[in-house]
Amino acid sequence: xxxxxxxxxxxxxxxxxxxIERSEAVDYSPETDTYRASFDGNTESVSMAVxxxxxxxxxxxxxxxxxxxxxIDPEALDNLVERRDxxxxxxxxxxxxxxxxxxxxxxxxxxxxxRPPAVEQSGDERGAGSE
Numbered sequence: 001x002x003x004x005x006x007x008x009x010x011x012x013x014x015x016x017x018x019x020i021e022r023s024e025a026v027d028y029s030p031e032t033d034t035y036r037a038s039f040d041g042n043t044e045s046v047s048m049a050v051x052x053x054x055x056x057x058x059x060x061x062x063x064x065x066x067x068x069x070x071x072i073d074p075e076a077l078d079n080l081v082e083r084r085d086x087x088x089x090x091x092x093x094x095x096x097x098x099x100x101x102x103x104x105x106x107x108x109x110x111x112x113x114x115r116p117p118a119v120e121q122s123g124d125e126r127g128a129g130s131e
Contacts, residue, residue: 035114041082047074053112054100065100072097081108
């Protein structure tokens with residue numbers, strides 16, 4: 001198995017991010033400067049949901065984003081959080097990583113949390129002082 005080729009990155013070529021109504025697909029919390037989107041690991045690829053969410057948050061076409069495979073193994077991410085027991089008694093499995101300048105946490109209960117890159121606003125960086 002050591003000679004197996006690396007997994008192919010998710011195919012985002014047919015993902016139409018422009019058709020997603022941003023306010024309906026992704027919620028924003030100004031208190032935490034975090035966007036949240038839900039996914040269903042039983043019906044969609046978690047890695048595809050990550051790419052779609054980051055594309056919406058950064059207002060970037062999914063094919064213009066870096067390859068997800070450059071920062072995390074998409075197949076491993078999918079296997080880790082897809083099809084988990086989402087009952088109240090189940091423990092959360094979550095993975096945090098950086099992608100396209102954003103900090104992401106993917107939760108096994110079906111939530112992707114995204115902190116966008118800091119941007120200049122009135123001479124201050126967004127999120128300054130939070131570290």
